[in-house]
Amino acid sequence: xxxxxxxIPGALVLLTAAVTVAIGRPHQADAKTDxxxxxxxxxxxxxxxxxxxxxxxxxxxxxxxxxxxVQVSPPQEHVVLPGSGYPWWQDYQPVSYQxxxxxxxxxxxxxxxxxxxxxxxxxxxxxxxxxxxxxxxxGTGSAGSTYSxxxxxxxxxxxxxxxxxxxxxxxxxxNWADRWEVQNCELVDLSDxxxxxxxxxxxxxxxxxxxxSLGVDGFRVDAAKHIPAGDLQAIYGKLSGTPYIFQETIxxxxxxxxxTEYTGIGDVTEFRYGDVVGNAFHDANLSGLQxxxxxxxxxxxxxxxxxxxxxxxxxxRAKLTYKDGTTYALAEAFMLAYPYGTPSVMSSFTFSNADAxxxxxxxGTTTAVNCSSGWACEHRWRTTExxxxxxxxxxxxxxxxxWSNGGDQIAFxxxxxxxxxxxxxxxxLSRTFTTGLPAGTYCDVAHGDYSGGTxxxxxxxxxxxGTLTASVPANSMLALHVNARTSTTSCSTVAVTFAVxxxxxWGENIYVLGNRAELSNWNTSGxxxxxxxxxxxxxxxxxxxxxxxxEYKYVKKxxxxxxxxxxxxRVLTTGSACTQSTGDTWH
Numbered sequence: 358x359x360x361x362x363x364x365i366p367g368a369l370v371l372l373t374a375a376v377t378v379a380i381g382r383p384h385q386a387d388a389k390t391d392x393x394x395x396x397x398x399x400x401x402x403x404x405x406x407x408x409x410x411x412x413x414x415x416x417x418x419x420x421x422x423x424x425x426x427v428q429v430s431p432p433q434e435h436v437v438l439p440g441s442g443y444p445w446w447q448d449y450q451p452v453s454y455q456x457x458x459x460x461x462x463x464x465x466x467x468x469x470x471x472x473x474x475x476x477x478x479x480x481x482x483x484x485x486x487x488x489x490x491x492x493x494x495x496g497t498g499s500a501g502s503t504y505s506x507x508x509x510x511x512x513x514x515x516x517x518x519x520x521x522x523x524x525x526x527x528x529x530x531x532n533w534a535d536r537w538e539v540q541n542c543e544l545v546d547l548s549d550x551x552x553x554x555x556x557x558x559x560x561x562x563x564x565x566x567x568x569x570s571l572g573v574d575g576f577r578v579d580a581a582k583h584i585p586a587g588d589l590q591a592i593y594g595k596l597s598g599t600p601y602i603f604q605e606t607i608x609x610x611x612x613x614x615x616x617t618e619y620t621g622i623g624d625v626t627e628f629r630y631g632d633v634v635g636n637a638f639h640d641a642n643l644s645g646l647q648x649x650x651x652x653x654x655x656x657x658x659x660x661x662x663x664x665x666x667x668x669x670x671x672x673x674r675a676k677l678t679y680k681d682g683t684t685y686a687l688a689e690a691f692m693l694a695y696p697y698g699t700p701s702v703m704s705s706f707t708f709s710n711a712d713a714x715x716x717x718x719x720x721g722t723t724t725a726v727n728c729s730s731g732w733a734c735e736h737r738w739r740t741t742e743x744x745x746x747x748x749x750x751x752x753x754x755x756x757x758x759x760w761s762n763g764g765d766q767i768a769f770x771x772x773x774x775x776x777x778x779x780x781x782x783x784x785x786l787s788r789t790f791t792t793g794l795p796a797g798t799y800c801d802v803a804h805g806d807y808s809g810g811t812x813x814x815x816x817x818x819x820x821x822x823g824t825l826t827a828s829v830p831a832n833s834m835l836a837l838h839v840n841a842r843t844s845t846t847s848c849s850t851v852a853v854t855f856a857v858x859x860x861x862x863w864g865e866n867i868y869v870l871g872n873r874a875e876l877s878n879w880n881t882s883g884x885x886x887x888x889x890x891x892x893x894x895x896x897x898x899x900x901x902x903x904x905x906x907x908e909y910k911y912v913k914k915x916x917x918x919x920x921x922x923x924x925x926x927r928v929l930t931t932g933s934a935c936t937q938s939t940g941d942t943w944h
Contacts, residue, residue, distance in 0.1 A: 393601065394425060394426065394479075394575070394601050394699050395425060395479075395601075396425075396749070396752055397423060397424070397425035397477070397749060398425045398426075398699050398700070398752075399423070399424050399425050399426075399693065399699075399700050399701075399702065399745050399748055399749075400424075400425065400426045400427070400428050400481065400661070400699065400700065400701040400702065401419065401424050401426075401427055401428070401701075401702045401703075401704055401736045402427075402428040402666065402667070402701060402702065402703050402704060403427050403428070403429060403430075403704050403736075404430060404445075404667045404703065404704060404705055404706065404715075405430050405445060405448070405460070405706060405714070405715040405723060406429070406430070406460065406704075406715075406723075406726055407459075407460040407461055407465075407723045407724070407725060407726070408429075408460050408461035408465040408466050408468070408469040409461065409465060409469070409725065410725050410726035411427055411429060411469050411473065412468065412469040412472035412473060414427075414726070415427065415469075415472055415473035415475075415476040415478045416472060416475075416476045418736075418737060418742070419473075419476065419478045419736075420473075420476030420477045420478050421476075422742045422743070422745050422746065423745045423746050423748075423749045424478060424702075424736075424745055425478070425479060426478060426479035426480065426481050426574065426575070426601075427473060427478060427479070427480055427481065428481045428482075428483060428577055428701065429460075429469075429480060429481070429482055429483065430448055430458075430460065430483055431448050431449060431451070431458065431482070431483050431484070431485050431579075432456050432458055432460070432466050432482060432568070433451050433452075433453065433454050433455065433456065433458065433485065433564065434451065434452045434453040434454070434455045434456075434457050434458065434498040434499050434500040434502055434511070435447055435448045435449070435450055435451055435452060435458055435459075435490070435498060435499050436450040436452060436490045436494040436496065436498060436499075437459075437496055437497070437498065437499055437721060438494065438496070439721060441712070442712070442713065442714065443459070443714040443717055443721035444712040444713065444714050445667070445712070445713065445714045445715065446712070447494075447714070449485050449579065450485075450488075450489070450490035450491060450494055450547065451485050451488075451489050451490060451509075452489070452490055452497075452498030452499070452500070452502050452504045452509060452511065453498060453500065453502050453504075453509060453511035453512055454511075454512060454560070454563070454564035454567070455500045455502070455511060456567075456568075457499050457500035458499050459499055459717070459721055459722050459723050460723050466571065467571045467572070470571055470572040470573060471572060474572060479574035479575065479601075480572065480573050480574055480575075481573070481574060481575040481576060481577055481601065481603075482568055482573050482575075482576050482577070483576075483577045483579055484564075484565060484568075484576040484577065484578050484579060485579045485580070486550070486552075486561045486564075486565075486578065486579070486584070486592070487544070487547075487549065487550060487552075487579065487580040487581075487583045487584050488543070488544060488547035488548055488549050488550055488580070488583075489504075489509050489512075489514060489519075489547070489548040489550065490504060490509070490547070490548065491506070491543075491545065491546035491547045491548065492505075492506030492507075492546055492548070493546050498511070506548060507519050507548055512560055514550075514557070514560070517551075518550065518551055518554060518556065518557050519548050519549055519550060519551055520541045520542070520543075520549040520550075520551055522538065522541045522542035522543070522549075524538060524542060525542065527543075527546065528542055528543045528546075528549075529542060529543050529544070529545060529546065530542045530543065530544060533609055533610070533613055534609075534610070534611065534612030534613055535612075536614055539582070539583060539613070539614060540583055540584065540585055540614075544580065544583060549583070552584050552585070552588040552589075552592070553585070553588055558588070558591055558592050558595070559595075561592055562592055562595040562596065565592075565596055565600075566595075566596060566597050569596065569597045569598060569600060570597070573600070574600060574601060575600040575601030575602060575603070576600060576601075576602050576603075577603055577604075577605065577626075578602060578603070578604040578605060578623070579605050580605060581604035581605050581606050581619060581625075582604075582605070582606045582607060582614050582616070582619075586618050586619050586621075586622060589604070589619070589622055589623075590622045593622055593623070601623075601624075602622070602623035602624065603623055603624040603625065603626060603661045603699070604616075604619050604622075604623050604624070604625050604626065605625075605626050606618075606619050606625045606626060607626075607628055608628055608629065608654055615654075616654060616655060617654065617655060620655055620656075620659040624659055624660060624661050624699065625655055625659060625660065625661070626660075626661050626663070626666075627653055627654065627655055627660040627661065627662055627663075627698060628669075628674075629652065629653050629654055630653065630660070630662040630663060630664075630692075630697070630698065631663055631664050631665055631666075631669060631674075631675060631676060631677075632674075632676060633646075633649065633652050633653075634646065634649070634664060634688055634691060634692065635664055635665070635675065635676025635677045635688055636676050637688075638676075638677060638684050638685075638687055638688040638691070638781060639676045639677055639681075639684060641764070641765040641781035641782070642764060642765060643761070643764070643765055643766065643767045643779060643781055644761040644762070644763050644764055644765075644767060646691070646695070646767065647756075647759050647761065647767070647769075649695060649697055650697055653697070653698075657696070657697045657698050660697065660698035660699065661698055661699045661700075661701050662692055662697055662698035662699065662700050662701065663692075663700070663701040663702075663703065664676075664677055664685065664688050664689055664692060664703070665677065665678050665685075665703050666701070666703060667703070667705070670703070670705060671708075671711040671712075672711070678703075678705075679703075679705055679707075679733040679735050683832055683833075684781075684832070685735075686735075686738050686740045686741065687740065687779060687781065687832070687833075687834055689702060689735065689738075689740065689741050689744075690740045690741065690744045690777075690779075690803065690834055690836070691777075691779060693741070693744035693745060693747060693748040694744060694747060694748070694751075694769075694771070694775070694777040694836065695756065695769070696751070696754070696755065696756065696771065700748065702735065702736050702741055703735060703736075704732075704733065704734055704735050704736040704737075705732070705733040705735065706731055706732050706733065707731055707732065707733050715731075715732075716730070716731035716732065739802075739803065739804070739805075739806070740803050740834065743802040743803065743806065743807075743836070744802065744803070744836060746802060746807075746838065746840060746841065747775050747777070747802060747836050747838045749840075750771075750774050750775055750838040750839055750840045750841075751771035751772070751774045751775040751838065753940075754771040754772030754773075754774050754775075754940040755771070755772065755856070755858065755894075755940030755941075755942070756769050756770070756771065756940075757769070757770040757771065757772055757793050757854075757856050757894070757896075757938055757940055758770040758776070758790075758791050758792060758793050759891065760790060760791075762782075762786075764782075765780070765781040765782045766778075766779070766780050766781070766782055766786050767779050768790050770792050770793040770794070770938070771838075771940070772793060772856075772938050772939065772940040773793050773794060773795060773839070773854075773936065773937045773938040773939075774794075774838060774839050775794075775836070775837065775838035775839065776790070776792040776793065776794055776825065776836075776837050776838075777834065777835065777836045777837075778790065778827065778829050778834060778835040778836075779834045780829045780830070780831060780832065780833055780834065781832060782831055782832075783831050783832070784831055785828050785829065785830050785831060786828070786829040787827070787828040787829075788826075788827075789824050789825065789826045790824065790825045790826075790827065791823060791824055792819055792823050792824065792825045792837070793823055793854060793936065793938040794819045794823055794825070794837060794839065794936065795819070795823075795839065795932075795935060795936050795937065796819055796820060796821045796823070796848070796935040796936060797818070797819055797842045797843075797844055798816050798817070798818050798819075798842060798843045798844040799816060799817050799818075799819060799837035799838070799841060799842050799843070800812030800814065800816055800837070800841040800842070800843060801814055801815045801816065801817060801835050801836060801837060802814075802836050802837070802838065802841050803833075803834045803835055803836040804835075807840075807841035807843075810843055811843060812841070812843055816843055817835070817837060819837070821848060821852075821935035821936070822852065822935075822936065823852070823854075823935075823936040823938075825837075848903055848935035849902070849903050850900045850901065850902060850903060851900065851901055851902070851903050851931040851932065851935060851936065851937050852898050852899075852900055852935065852936045852937070853898065853899055853900075853901050853907075853929070853931060853936075853937045853938065853939070854896055854897070854898045854936070854937070854938035854939070855869045855885065855887065855896065855897055855898075855899070855909070855911075855938075855939050855941075856894055856895070856896045856938055856939055856940055856941065857869075857887070857894065857895050857911050857939070857941040857942065857943055858893050858894050858895075858941070858942045858943065859893060859895055859911065859913070859942075859943035860893050860943075861889075861893075861913060862915075864915045864916065865913045865914065865915045866886060866887075866889070866913070866914050866915075867886075867887045867889075867895040867911055867912070867913060867914075868884035868885060868886055868887065868911070868912050868914055869884060869885045869887060869897065869899075869909055869910070869911055869912075870883070870884040870885075870909065870910055870911075870912060871907055871908055871909035871910070872907065872908040872909070872926075873901065873905075873907055875899050875900065875901055876899070876907070876909055881912060881914075881919045884912065885897045885899045887911075895911075901931050902931065903931055903932065904930070904931060904932060905930070905931050906928060906929070906930045906931075907928070907929055907930075907931065908926040908927065908928055909926065909927050909928075909929070910922055910926055910927060911941070911943060922943050922944040923944045924944040927939075927941065
């Protein structure tokens with residue numbers, strides 16, 4: 358969307374959230390079964406890319422690099438504004454639900470979806486369902502349809518299908534702390550659909566289900582905050598299948614609508630993420646990122662994370678964009694390395710005028726993407742595209758072996774799957790790190806491409822004890838993962854580090870027990886004592902035979918009292934690597 362009310366940064370946002378809870382909000386909508394983005398979940402927003410270029414990118418880049426999905430720009434008929442230079446935001450003013458835009462027609466869109474699916478890449482559509490075109494827009498739509506304010510014959514919608522709030526002279530939102538006004542008045546003159554109407558809901562569902570019939574896998578719902586969660590729930594309930602839905606819900610100040618009201622019906626865009634991570638890399642103060650989830654409004658499973666998006670790039674909210682070069686690249690890489698939310702990578706066209714549209718022909722039709730001319734293509738930067746493989750290799754693992762110098766240098770592992778180092782200092786970082794990785798030689802995917810067992814860049818050796826000695830240049834990074842090894846080392850015993858995130862009370866300690874002598878054969882008088890040095894993560898290492906399946910569980914001991922975690926026995930297979938680690942959470 359073009360114009361927004363933005364969140365209050367920093368500690369004041371947290372205070373605002375606390376006040377919000379205290380004064381109360383309407384109950385969040387009851388949930389429809391939440392569709393998941395799946396194991397390959399990284400989204401790339403190919404902003405304003407034409408359909409033929411998206412299809413080519415899926416085949417040649419996105420599929421091979423492991424991206425999970427593309428967010429494409431709105432495909433419906435929109436206003437055409439040559440007098441304004443064909444601005445990017447004309448696409449967010451629908452005229453009808455015909456699939457004809459400046460990026461291509463219905464046939465080109467359907468072909469793009471099919472091609473991307475063949476490459477293993479899903480398609481998420483940016484769905485504009487809060488409003489239609491504003492009264493200030495004139496002319497015909499991108500499919501040739503005529504329209505006027507509150508009249509869109511090609512749908513058809515008429516005056517009774519819209520809200521007419523009548524409060525502020527021009528019907529625009531003025532008081533953002535007034536829930537009724539935010540959801541019934543107009544965003545900058547845009548005709549606000551009466552989404553409580555069964556007729557309007559039917560038209561919206563017809564549009565979304567038409568897209569689903571062409572193979573669309575999900576939707577980013579634009580301006581969701583301006584639609585009551587109950588209305589959206591009713592709309593989603595009529596969709597075919599279980600599309601993945603994430604909703605643009607911008608956090609505001611005291612009294613404003615909270616994104617938490619929408620987490621029961623889909624994921625939400627977590628605007629705090631770009632603020633916190635962007636600031637950390639911009640200011641070279643990374644140590645506070647260890648506890649990143651606690652600084653967010655919504656839980657990881659409800660969030661879509663991003664450093665910048667098409668709005669924040671242009672309105673000044675983004676702390677970093679492609680224009681910040683290496684610093685931005687490091688922040689994007691961190692997002693793909695650290696486990697929070699569903700990551701969304703931005704891929705832009707270059708601009709100096711915030712209203713400018715994408716590279717185009719004289720009639721406003723978007724031209725084919727050329728990453729060396731007019732398109733930023735951030736997703737092709739090595740520190741982004743190769744970190745998608747890192748993210749996929751580490752899926753399902755927790756942060757382990759966190760290290761920080763207390764300021765601008767950090768390093769952390771993802772169980773026994775991956776390890777990353779970030780150096781925002783002005784000097785080289787040289788030290789020995791404990792990684793948790795199996796022994797072997799690894800490709801640094803931040804500086805080289807891995808293919809067929811070889812690396813085009815530097816390689817690093819992880820010892821049999823899981824240590825790595827490395828020098829990371831100023832304002833740079835290093836990234837290793839188990840799917841980019843140039844050689845491996847086999848061992849007859851494996852040093853397994855058991856790591857579990859568990860809260861305890863004073864006097865309690867955590868032990869691991871299992872079905873082997875090394876784990877005391879389930880005898881609660883023994884077991885392997887875990888260290889609380891990285892609390893709430895408790896860790897301890899024990900040698901177990903290679904290529905052996907082991908059952909185990911964690912217990913809390915407080916004097917003679919023993920508390921077992923719930924659920925079935927945990928199971929691991931040691932393999933032949935010299936080291937291995939778990940990333941468990943107490944049941």
